[in-house]
Amino acid sequence: MRQWIDKPLYVYLLGLFFLIDRTTQFFFSFNAGLFLVLYGSYCLITFLLLFLLRRTILRKGANLFILLLWILVLFFSEINNWLSQTFHLYNYKIRYLFGIYVLIFLAVFFIQRKLSYAIVNSFNKVINSFLLICSLVSLINGITIYRKERAHQLFLQKSGKELNAGNNSKHDIIWILMDEYGAPACLKSELQFNDLLVDSLKQRGFWVSDSMPSRSDLTILSINSLFNLDDTIPPANFMYAAKYLKQGEWVTQLNSTGYKFTALDFLDMPQNNVLKKLPYFPYDYFDQLVYGTLLWSLNETFLYHNDAFDSYNQGVAQEVCKVVNKKETRPQFIWAHLLIPHMPFCRDKDGVFIKKTANYKLAKEEEISKEYLDYLVYGNSVVLKLLNSIPDIKNKTIIISGDHGFRFPYLGAHNPVRKATFCAVYYPGMDTTELNGIRYLQQIPFHLHY
Numbered sequence: 001m002r003q004w005i006d007k008p009l010y011v012y013l014l015g016l017f018f019l020i021d022r023t024t025q026f027f028f029s030f031n032a033g034l035f036l037v038l039y040g041s042y043c044l045i046t047f048l049l050l051f052l053l054r055r056t057i058l059r060k061g062a063n064l065f066i067l068l069l070w071i072l073v074l075f076f077s078e079i080n081n082w083l084s085q086t087f088h089l090y091n092y093k094i095r096y097l098f099g100i101y102v103l104i105f106l107a108v109f110f111i112q113r114k115l116s117y118a119i120v121n122s123f124n125k126v127i128n129s130f131l132l133i134c135s136l137v138s139l140i141n142g143i144t145i146y147r148k149e150r151a152h153q154l155f156l157q158k159s160g161k162e163l164n165a166g167n168n169s170k171h172d173i174i175w176i177l178m179d180e181y182g183a184p185a186c187l188k189s190e191l192q193f194n195d196l197l198v199d200s201l202k203q204r205g206f207w208v209s210d211s212m213p214s215r216s217d218l219t220i221l222s223i224n225s226l227f228n229l230d231d232t233i234p235p236a237n238f239m240y241a242a243k244y245l246k247q248g249e250w251v252t253q254l255n256s257t258g259y260k261f262t263a264l265d266f267l268d269m270p271q272n273n274v275l276k277k278l279p280y281f282p283y284d285y286f287d288q289l290v291y292g293t294l295l296w297s298l299n300e301t302f303l304y305h306n307d308a309f310d311s312y313n314q315g316v317a318q319e320v321c322k323v324v325n326k327k328e329t330r331p332q333f334i335w336a337h338l339l340i341p342h343m344p345f346c347r348d349k350d351g352v353f354i355k356k357t358a359n360y361k362l363a364k365e366e367e368i369s370k371e372y373l374d375y376l377v378y379g380n381s382v383v384l385k386l387l388n389s390i391p392d393i394k395n396k397t398i399i400i401s402g403d404h405g406f407r408f409p410y411l412g413a414h415n416p417v418r419k420a421t422f423c424a425v426y427y428p429g430m431d432t433t434e435l436n437g438i439r440y441l442q443q444i445p446f447h448l449h450y
Contacts, residue, residue, distance in 0.1 A: 008063040008124045011050070011070070013131040015042035018074045020135045022289045024142020026239035029285040038289065046070070067127075077292030145236045152233050152240075156249060161229040163253050163445060170258060170331040171427060173397045173448070174324065176386060177335070178379055179219060179342035181402030183211035183420035187376075190406075190417055191369050197380040201400065201424045204387070207435045212423035213416075214441045217404040220245065220267060220281055222441070223337075227251065227270065230442040238281050239288060246270055250445050251333070260330045262323055264316045265337040275319070276312045278339075279304050306355055310346040313338050317382055321389045336386075340379035341372055341406075349377040368408050397427040397448055401441060 019039055023030055046066060053062035072079065187193040198208050215225040215232065224241040225231045227248040235241040248270035251261045255271075263269035266278040274283070279300040282288040290296050320336045345357045357371055383400055390396065402421035411418060425435055427448055434447055 005125050005128050010124065010127040010131055011046050011063050011066045012043055013128060013135075014067060014070050014074070015039060015046070017131045017135045017138065019289065021138040022291075024138050025145070025237050026243075026288060027142065027146050028243065029239065029288055031285045034285055073294045075292075076294040076297055149236055149240050152235065153244070155233065156228055156231060156244060156247075159229070159249075161249070163229075163250075171395060171397045172331050173259070173333040173399075174390065175333075175335050175399040175401070176320070176383060177223075177337045178383070178400070178402050178422065179337065179339045180404060180406055181341060181376065181379070181422040182406040182417065183209070183422055185211040186405055186417045186420045191373060193373055195376075195380075197383065200380075200384060204426070205394075205430075206398070206400070206424040206426045207430060207432050209423040209438075211420045212401070212441050213439065214402075214404045214419045214421050217407055217418035219403050222403040223267065225442040226445070229445060230440065242268060242281060254333055258330050259333045260328060261333045261335070263335045264319050264323075265335065266312060266339075267337065269335065276315060278309065278312060306344050306346045306353070306357060309339055309344055310353060313340055313346070313382075317386060320386050324390045338379065338382065340382065341376040343372075345371040345375040347375060347378045349374040351378050351381065365408070365410055372406060372408075395428055398425070399444060400424040401444075403441075
């Protein structure tokens with residue numbers, strides 16, 4: 001054992017630690033076969049790289065080179081976030097990371113060449129031991145998270161939250177969610193923008209909030225809390241949030257009263273299939289493992305252009321028009337999630353498609369806000385067209401909302417603007433006094449009088 005611990009096994013142990021760390025974030029999706037295939041592939045690639053590098057001038061630094069390379073590839077998102085949060089580097093180019101990597105490698109490589117064999121062996125022992133300990137800690141942490149989330153799930157099942165079934169009128173419910181739509185008050189104070197959708201909806205009889213706080217500024221956490229009837233316990237991560245969202249207590253209760261639920265979303269919603277997969281969240285175990293790596297980032301950059309997101313939005317709008325005009329024997333709950341005005345900003349205010357928009361992280365504040373507002377104006381026209389397509393709208397319950405506020409890169413992580421979102425509600429015999437008492441977006445299901 002002592003002989004093995006002195007060898008540079010860290011190039012292989014890093015991959016093992018990475019897979020264990022990612023797996024323990026959400027045990028429910030674990031696939032042993034895929035785990036072994038991916039680790040075997042990692043080891044094979046590492047072996048081949050070592051074989052090639054040891055036949056070049058980098059032979060003495062081959063292990064170090066591969067270690068740093070894998071760190072950059074596998075922990076790309078963590079490095080990216082650390083630079084952003086620690087040094088407030090929101091407007092830097094990704095290629096700078098590779099420049100920093102080369103400089104660090106060269107510095108350590110030349111230092112290593114001057115070290116004795118005994119010191120290098122000690123270095124191997126320290127790194128090997130560190131990665132083994134990290135793997136064990138990740139496993140323990142994952143078990144702790146699992147036990148905590150089991151308690152969370154039991155809480156959701158036994159919370160006893162029930163909807164207001166006051167008039168039993170069984171109106172159709174249509175919720176159009178506009179992702180990252182900021183509160184009218186914030187649009188005015190932060191971006192000097194007067195949102196005309198507010199006046200349009202008020203003229204149609206809607207109650208419109210000037211600023212509606214959301215429980216979270218992250219989409220999946222916000223929507224999960226909504227569909228689990230104002231769940232105020234933040235899940236450990238996206239995967240657990242997605243699991244709870246799929247179970248959706250709100251939909252369960254509506255089904256028990258006779259509603260049919262139809263979801264048009266890229267998220268995995270209760271009793272529905274994903275309308276179209278988008279690279280925002282992991283959908284399965286493979287996604288869970290590669291989420292946040294350089295591979296995920298490259299896939300997002302090169303395979304998902306504006307047309308993919310625009311196609312999704314157009315598809316949602318078209319499906320809404322079909323579903324609302326379809327004759328059903330049961331009352332419907334239709335959920336439509338539009339990625340407007342969320343980036344990428346795919347269209348200008350007149351609805352003209354934009355093939356390539358400004359880089360969200362590199363653009364100036366004025367450029368981001370202009371493209372965001374233009375997209376928002378276009379989104380307003382989409383909403384009004386959808387409302388016009390709804391038959392007998394006066395006898396339906398309609399909600400138009402965001403999931404959180406705008407989250408531009410230059411806004412601080414704790415800026416309240418990030419959670420302040422748009423919210424408009426209409427239902428027959430609406431009680432505006434009651435609606436004025438809503439404190440959070442996620443409390444709306446309790447105030448619709450089904």
